[in-house]
Amino acid sequence: MKPLFSLDSIVSSIATPVNPAKIRIRTGEKEGVWIDGERTVRVIAVPETATLEESTRQIRSFLNDDAMPALVTMNEDGVPTGIISSHDLFASFLTLVQNQSVLLGTLMDTMSEAVTIVDSRNVVQHWNRAAQTIYEIDRTQVIGTSLDEHFASESIRLLDALRQGTSVQRVYHIPRPDSHVLINAAPIRLDGRIIGAISIEQDITELVRLNEELAHTTAHLHNLQQEMSRFQAADDPFYAIKGHSASIQSAISSAKKVAQTDATVLIYGESGVGKELFAKAIHQASRRREKPFIAINCGAIPAALFESELFGYQGGAFTGAEKKGKPGKLELAHGGTLFLDEIGELPLELQVKLLRALQERQFYRVGGTEPISVNTRIVAATNRQLEQMVFEGRFREDLYYRLNVFSLEVPPLRERREDLPELVQIFIHEYSVAHEQSVPRIAPEVMQALFDYTWPGNIRQLRNVIERLSILQENGVIMPEHLPSVIRSHSNEPRLSAPVSKNTAFSPAFAASPLPHNSYAPEPASSERERIVAALERTYGNKKAAAELLGMSRGTLYNKMRKYNINEGAFGWA
Structure with missing residues (x-):
């Protein structure tokens, strides 16, 4: 039998064709018989257009208790306790179905989403009523008709649920050119x-329109800001750090407050959050602004050359070196600020020499015998958990406390998604000027995908993506197909939210999008190394996040990395 979803279904849709000669009903009467071979069946006449509910009421009115057996209820001892006539049973069943039908109708018409x-x-x-409002199609015109008659087949997400049995959750969809919805769809x-499918669609057309207006307004504001930037930048060293x-x-x-002092600052933050921007702003806002700001990346210089880069070298100290020698970064930053980026990458043997120079405020050039005194402020930055490195003996405790006078945490992009529209517009304008083209419009689904993504590479990655877009x-519009595949695939995955800790220096790169538990389920020991490598690659080397994905403590992860000889430096964001 064909599945029924409503008492309003037309009863003729379930009728079996019959030879009219076999039906005997007297003129003007509703009751008659159906001669089915040697069997005679009592029948009641109803119009072809009658609904299931109307037809059931007709049968109920003609029902004779003598025609059907009654039910007797028995207790545990087999003693009869009650009787239910076939009429009462059928009436109760009909009342139940009617109540559920009314309940379903009330529920659907009360919902603000189109069902x-x-x-x-x-x-x-x-x-339902919301569907009538959103699509401006009366239910009398659509019920009983194919959905293909009202919408293009390729725009009906219900067909995926109906034909493939797949479900979708909060998927951005454009069923009509002038409609934007978030759709949930599932097979029944x-x-x-x-036997069918259901879709629940939230109308976000107005939200999309407001977003486009916001984009245009933001673009206009950005043009005004560009006009004002040359004046404001001189007054506010932190003007280059965008976001509200x-x-x-x-x-x-916090950075503005510590900038007024000479305190050593340790900046925590994931790769790409803008730690050097903060370091430069702190220098520009300090009393040392007229003196040099010198930056050195502790992870980009080979260990063998790092000492000469930091302290300089005396003339003749190396074969092929300058005869007069060369001052190091520490010496060049005298009176100003030395920015030690990626301080966690500094080898232990050089940590000792850096600590001595910071404590004594003097050092020796490589190959030199005369001490050089400096007055340099130190601002360091790292994307590592230095406390954990101290615990593991990979970073000197005394140097850690010397650097960690004032710690500053720069939040990752996923913790300040409300800044995305402003940042996107800034970068779009920047690259439009650079490429000598008009500012393109961003399709709503592209903006939604940017919001959904977790941005493990933070501002640096966002800037690169916007340049790509x-x-x-094409034709002044950025469409979803222009997005990198990693962002497109991420926007189509179901996501689970996880709380982000505010007590850590920085949070896991994928705290907002954990892997399904079975992705890293326990496997044979032979594949454990591959699972660890996969987790580190997914989190771009963030051990805390990788440990959470693997379901182990960070200490256990470090031990296993040493056990399998996994080089942690191979997974950083490029």
Whole structure:
């Protein structure tokens, strides 16, 4: 039998064709008989257009208790306790179905989302009041008709649920050129067989329109800001750090306060969050602004050359070196600020020499015998957990406390998503000017995908993605197909939210998007190394995040990395 979804279904849709000669009903009467071979069956006449509910009421009115057996209820001892006539049983069943039908209708018409239910042939069985409003199609025009008659087949996400049995959650969808919705769709199954499908669609057309207005307004504001920037930049060293979220403003506020002192600053933050921007702003806002700002990346210089880069070398100290010698970064920063980026990469033997120079405020050039005194402020930065490195003996405790006079945490991009529209517009304008092209429009689904992504590479990655989009845009519009595949695939995955700790220096790169538990389920020991490498690659070397994905403590992860000789430096964001 064909599945039924409503008491409003037309009863003729379940009728079996019959030879009229076999039906005997007297003129003007409703009751008659059906002669089926040697069997005679009592029948009641109803119009072909009668609904299931109307037809059931007709049968109920003609039902004779003598025609069907009654039910007797028995207790545990087999003693009869009650009787239910066939009429009462049928009446109770009908009342139950009617109540559930009314409940379903009230529920659907109370919902603000558009609800559509189709049967296995894609024929509409339910179309609620919100669907009428959103799509401007009256339910009398759509119920009983194929959904294909009202929407293009390729735009009906219900068909995926109906034909493939797949479900979707909060997927951005454009069923019509002037409609934007977030759709949830799922197949309706009975004993494992798909008998229909349901979709619940939230209308976000107005939200999309407001987002486009916001984009245009933001673009206009950005043009005004560019006109004002040359004046404001001189007054506010932190002007280059963009964003108005509470987290980034809190970091800026703390940085402004410490900038007025000579305290050593240790900046924590994931790769790409803008740690050097903060270091430069702190220098520009300090009393040392007229003196040099010198930066050195502790992870980019080979250990054998790092000492000469930091302290300089005396003339003739190396074969092929300058005869007069060369001052090091520490000496060049005299009176100003030395920025030690990626301080966690500094080898232990050089940590000792750096500590001595910081404590004594003097040092020796490589090959030199005369001490050189300096007055240099130190600002260091790292994307590592230095406390854990101290615990593991990979970073000197005394140097850690010397550097960690004032710690400053720069939030990752995923913790300040409200800044995304502003940052996107800034970068779009920047690259439009650079490429000598008009500012492209960003399709709403692209912006949604950017919001959904977790940005493990933070601002640096966002800037690179926006440059890519500005290059690939067509006819002044950036579409989803222009996005990198990693962002497109991420936006189509179901995501689970996880709380982000505020007590850590920085949070896991994928705290907002954990892997499914079975992705790193226990496996034979032979594959444990591959699982660890996969987790480190996914989190771009963030051990805390990788440990959470693997379901182990960070200390256990470090031990296993040493056990399998896994080089942690191979997984950083490029």
